[in-house]
Amino acid sequence: MMTVPSKLQSVNLNLWYGAFWALKGVSMAIRPQAITAIIGPSGCGKSTLLRCFNRMNDLTRSVRTDGQVLLDGQDIYASGYELTRLRKRVGMVFQRPNPFPLNVFDNVAYGPRVHGVRDRRTLERIVESSLKATALWEALQNRLDRPALALSAEQQQRLCISRLLAVEPEVLLMDEPCSALDPVATQHIEELMRELMQRYTIVIVTHNMQQAARISDETGFMLLGELVEFGTTKTIFTNPRDKRTEEYVTGRYG
């Protein structure tokens, strides 16, 4: 298992918001075709770390990073690295479902259009397969012209995942994708993630430890900007090396 080359890897990654040191030398290797969970109390830097993987932190003013993030061995923070290509390969699902104020079709077709697909037939094919991949096609195939904001929260989040799959990414970053959903919807999204895992590399940030234990293959525990421990989910939850990890996963704080 250790011999599989990692899809995504951070090497001694540091990040500052102004004077605040938010990530402290994080090194983490993420396996392809698996789900990696990042857990930790709020404010520990787990979302910040996730947003380093597609360089969304670049949008925040006064952010400074050093260290490396390697995607298939290439440093995405190297100068001249093309951000639009990076974000096409490494997509992101947000905490609150954020479909665009457009109809269902245009939401899913947005990514392909942005990357230059103009042909209507091709777009229709992409929309259909992307909606099928998230099990929305059945429900929405006759309602593609409906506004996306009129869908239920779960459908909106599924739609956001479809929208992402439409650009054929390799890595899916999920920033607490279920925190705005009810338990039943959460279960459905988790099932969907297990399915998607077979084709994509998934990194999920969650404050919900049960969720991490249920769905992930590997887990990293973060505290105050540091990656305290990283290993198989089973090890982290049953036999952690670090005392702080043990205290967190047994619910002593967090």
Next chain:
Amino acid sequence: MLVAFSAVSALALITAFIFRAGLPIMMKVGLGDFIFSNEWRPTDASPSFGIFPMIMGSLAVTAGAMVIGVSLGLACAIVLTQFCHPRAVSVLKPAIELLAGIPSVVFGFIGVVILVPLIRQYLGGWGLSVLAASLVLGIMMLPTVTSITVDALQAVPRSYGDGSIALGATKWQTTHMVLLKAAGSGIMAAVILGMGRAIGETMAVIMVIGNWLDVPHSILDPARTLTSNIALEMGYSAGEHRQALFATGVVLFVIIMAVNTAALAFSRHHLRKAGMR
């Protein structure tokens, strides 16, 4: 409540007054003739009252002003919200809004002294023209259009932009494919208010448009607008002539109402399509 009511009753009174003063002459001349006839000779022995040239003048000037004011205003707003440092915005936005505080006669004066000779010299014609009026009105619309559009763009939830950027869209694609659509109703409001300013503006227009009583055939032709017609002739009018000027006001009133209603209906429709209401 009382204040709101007094504002509404002022509106009702004004409406009733101009209709009462203007309708009789419209009926006498005939609505079709009044609106579609080219002849405006209010002081002849057998006067004729046709305001078609003024209607066309107003429409031409407003359309021209919209092209200039809306495109410049949108461009300003996009640059301010998407590509400027917040500190620069906090200086630039009030500066643009300050434009609204300049009296319209000053705009007209600058138009006459600078714009009109330039047009005469480089584009031909009198200089006093639909183009000059459109440029002046376009600039006068800028603060309204810019500042409301900036507010509308700033009110778009950040998550829309993030979602687009995270899909690999460029900043420009994000702006025109998502943000402008999400801010659509606010931008519509900006355009309506800007248009209201353009149709209703009188002083600056009188000074640069030439006040010629003919349907303009090119943007370099002089023309006369509904508002300038009223302002220019009210001073010496009497009897039917005066009534006809009120009737001009009625037409102006109806046009503005129609435009506002249409724009409002359009933006509602747009909102419903996006599922935002």
